[in-house]
Amino acid sequence: MFQQEEYDVIVVGAGHAGCEAAAAAANLGSKVLLVTMNMNTIAQMSCNPAMGGVAKGQILREVDALGGQSGIVTDKTMIQFRMLNRSKGPAMWSPRAQSDRMRFAEEWRLTLEQTLNIDFWQEAVTGLLIENETVAGVRTALGVEFRGKAVVLTNGTFLNGLIHIGEKQFGGGRAAEKASSGITEQLIELGFEAGRMKTGTPPRVDGRSLDYSKMEEQPGDEIPGRFSYLDTPTLVKQRPCYITYTNPEVHEILRTGFEKSPMFQGRIKGLGPRYCPSVEDKINRFADKDRHQIFVEPEGSSTVEMYINGFSSSLPEDVQYRALRKIAGFENAKMFRPGYAIEYDFFPPTQLNLTLETKRVRNLYFAGQINGTTGYEEAACQGLMAGINAHNRVHDKQPFVLKRSEAYIGVLIDDLVNKGTDEPYRMFTSRAEHRIVLRQDNADLRLTPMGYALGLASEERMQRVEQKQRETAAVIEYLQKKSIEPAEINGLLTELGSATISEKTRAVNLLRRPNVELEHLTRHLPRLALELGQYQPDSLEQAIITIKYESYIQKEHLQAARVGELENFVIQGRLDYKQMPALSHEAREKLLRVQPETIGQAARISGVSPADISVLMVYLGR
Known part of the structure; x- marks a missing residue:
C-alpha cells in the first residue's frame, strides 16, 4: 500500500475550478492535495482564450475581491483588454480580456507551485473512499489511496467524455487527452442522479494563412484596464482581434455534412449550451439569416494559432475545412485541428447544499462543469466557494454562503441548487435581479471585507478598500458642497443639449443629469479638475455612479432587505x-x-x- 499523510482537502481536477479550490483551501491554511491527470495541462483554456465578458467579468472581479487568483493570473497574461457595454448603464459594464493561452496555464501552475500547503499528484482518480456516508479520500487508477477529510470534485468534461467529429467518435476529456471513468458509476451506486451534457469547440487555424485586410479589426481599449484590484502589471502591447462573416456559400457547404452530423443524426444525447450553438445549429435554427459573425482571436502574444470564435462544429473535418475557406479572409486558410463536440457526465446541482457540499455524502463538494455550468468564470467562482467551504468544514468553521443580493456568485449557486439546470448554465446580467448593486466596479467594496474576515483576502486588499471608501465619500461630499455659477457652466450645458441654469447650482445636481459627465465638468472647469486630481480614478468613478444612480441603488437595497427577511x-x-x-x-x-x-x-x-x-x-x- 502506497502510504501518504492525511490531507485536509483533496481537489480532483486542475481546471479553473480545481485551481481556485486548491489555492483557496491552501491559502486559508489547509493541507491540500491537487490530483490531475496531466500536470502539463493545469488551467488549460480548453475553449476560447479569453476571460470575462458580459456578467462573467463581474464574476471574475468578485473572485479577485474575495482573494482568489484568476484575476491576477489574467492580468499577468492578457494580450487585449476591453470594457464591454460602455454605451449602457454601469450595471452592464463588463470587463473582458483576450489571454495568452500558454502563458495563462503556465502562470496558474507557477502560482500553485509557489503556494504553501499544496502537494501534487499526476494520475486519474477512479473512485472515492466513503466511510459512514462521509468521504474519506480518493483512489487512483494505480490503486493508490490518498486519505482526506474533504474532497472537491472538479472533473470538467472528463467524466466518461466522448468526442464527436462527423461519424467518428472516441473517448476523451479534451483533444488528445483521455476521459475519466469510475467516479460516475460509483456516485450513481451511492444514489446520485447523473445526466449528460455537451459542449463544442471550433477549429484552430494558422494565422499566417489569413488575409486580415478583408476583416474588420477589433482593437482593445485605448487605456486598458485590469481585473484585479491589486497593482497587477499594466498591459502595454495589445493584439487585435478581427471580425468576419459566414455567407450563403459557407452555409451550403456545411449543409452537405448534415447527414454525417452527430447532432442531427442523434448520436449526441447530451444538451448543449443554447447561447453558444455550433455553426451547423445556427444555420439550421436561423435559416432566414444569410450570414453569422465570426471572431478571429489570437491564442497568444507570439503564437500564430488563431481561435475561430463562432464556428464551433462537430461536422466532418473535410466539411469544416471547405466551408472555412469560403469565409472572407480565409481563402487560403490552413487548419491546425478541426472543431469537435464533446459529451460528458454531470450531476444535477439540486443534489447540493448552498456550500456546494453534496447532500448524500458529507464533506464531498462539486464545482464547475460537474454541476452543469459552462464557462471558465462560472467554474472558477464555484471552485473558490467549494475550496473555502471544504476548508471551513474540516476546521469546524461556519459555512460561507453568498446571497443573491451580495454577488453574482450568490446568484449562480442559488440558481443551480434551487432551480437546477438541464442545459449548460451560463451567467447573464439578466439572471441577477439586484444587478444595479452587483457591478464590476464595486466588487471590492462588497466582498473584500468578507474575504478579509475569512482570512483569504490580504491586509493590502483591505487597506485599498478602506482608502477607496474614504476617497469616494470625500469626492461625494466635495461635489455636494461645490457651487457652480451660471456664467461658468451655461456654455457647456448648451453644448451638451442640457438645460441652462439661472442661479448657483451644486455640482452634484448637474452630475445627476443623464447627459452630464464628470469629465465634461473637469475639462471645462480647470479648478474643479485640480481639486479632484488628488483622488484615484476608481474612487472618482465610484462616486459618480453613486451620485447618478443613488435612488435606484437605495431602492435595490430596500428590496434586498425585504427578501432577506424570508432568509x-x-x-x-x-x-x-x-x-x-x-x-x-x-x-x-x-x-x-x-x-x-x-x-x-x-x-x-x-x-x-x-x-x-x-x-x-x-x-x-x-
Whole structure:
C-alpha cells in the first residue's frame, strides 16, 4: 500500500475550478492535495482564450475581491483588454480580456507551485473512499489511496467524455487527452442522479494563412484596464482581434455534412449550451439569416494559432475545412485541428447544499462543469466557494454562503441548487435581479471585507478598500458642497443639449443629469479638475455612479432587505413535505428533493408558488 499523510482537502481536477479550490483551501491554511491527470495541462483554456465578458467579468472581479487568483493570473497574461457595454448603464459594464493561452496555464501552475500547503499528484482518480456516508479520500487508477477529510470534485468534461467529429467518435476529456471513468458509476451506486451534457469547440487555424485586410479589426481599449484590484502589471502591447462573416456559400457547404452530423443524426444525447450553438445549429435554427459573425482571436502574444470564435462544429473535418475557406479572409486558410463536440457526465446541482457540499455524502463538494455550468468564470467562482467551504468544514468553521443580493456568485449557486439546470448554465446580467448593486466596479467594496474576515483576502486588499471608501465619500461630499455659477457652466450645458441654469447650482445636481459627465465638468472647469486630481480614478468613478444612480441603488437595497427577511425564517431539520397535502404536488416533489434551509430559499425553487410558501409558513407557525 502506497502510504501518504492525511490531507485536509483533496481537489480532483486542475481546471479553473480545481485551481481556485486548491489555492483557496491552501491559502486559508489547509493541507491540500491537487490530483490531475496531466500536470502539463493545469488551467488549460480548453475553449476560447479569453476571460470575462458580459456578467462573467463581474464574476471574475468578485473572485479577485474575495482573494482568489484568476484575476491576477489574467492580468499577468492578457494580450487585449476591453470594457464591454460602455454605451449602457454601469450595471452592464463588463470587463473582458483576450489571454495568452500558454502563458495563462503556465502562470496558474507557477502560482500553485509557489503556494504553501499544496502537494501534487499526476494520475486519474477512479473512485472515492466513503466511510459512514462521509468521504474519506480518493483512489487512483494505480490503486493508490490518498486519505482526506474533504474532497472537491472538479472533473470538467472528463467524466466518461466522448468526442464527436462527423461519424467518428472516441473517448476523451479534451483533444488528445483521455476521459475519466469510475467516479460516475460509483456516485450513481451511492444514489446520485447523473445526466449528460455537451459542449463544442471550433477549429484552430494558422494565422499566417489569413488575409486580415478583408476583416474588420477589433482593437482593445485605448487605456486598458485590469481585473484585479491589486497593482497587477499594466498591459502595454495589445493584439487585435478581427471580425468576419459566414455567407450563403459557407452555409451550403456545411449543409452537405448534415447527414454525417452527430447532432442531427442523434448520436449526441447530451444538451448543449443554447447561447453558444455550433455553426451547423445556427444555420439550421436561423435559416432566414444569410450570414453569422465570426471572431478571429489570437491564442497568444507570439503564437500564430488563431481561435475561430463562432464556428464551433462537430461536422466532418473535410466539411469544416471547405466551408472555412469560403469565409472572407480565409481563402487560403490552413487548419491546425478541426472543431469537435464533446459529451460528458454531470450531476444535477439540486443534489447540493448552498456550500456546494453534496447532500448524500458529507464533506464531498462539486464545482464547475460537474454541476452543469459552462464557462471558465462560472467554474472558477464555484471552485473558490467549494475550496473555502471544504476548508471551513474540516476546521469546524461556519459555512460561507453568498446571497443573491451580495454577488453574482450568490446568484449562480442559488440558481443551480434551487432551480437546477438541464442545459449548460451560463451567467447573464439578466439572471441577477439586484444587478444595479452587483457591478464590476464595486466588487471590492462588497466582498473584500468578507474575504478579509475569512482570512483569504490580504491586509493590502483591505487597506485599498478602506482608502477607496474614504476617497469616494470625500469626492461625494466635495461635489455636494461645490457651487457652480451660471456664467461658468451655461456654455457647456448648451453644448451638451442640457438645460441652462439661472442661479448657483451644486455640482452634484448637474452630475445627476443623464447627459452630464464628470469629465465634461473637469475639462471645462480647470479648478474643479485640480481639486479632484488628488483622488484615484476608481474612487472618482465610484462616486459618480453613486451620485447618478443613488435612488435606484437605495431602492435595490430596500428590496434586498425585504427578501432577506424570508432568509431569516430557518427551516429546522429535514421536513417530510409528503405529509403536507395543502402544498401542490410539484411543490412537495421539489421541496422534498432540495430540502431548503430557509423560507427564502424555498421561495426561489422553480415550481414552488407564493401560495405554497404561505402554506409552508403556516405549517411552520410563522
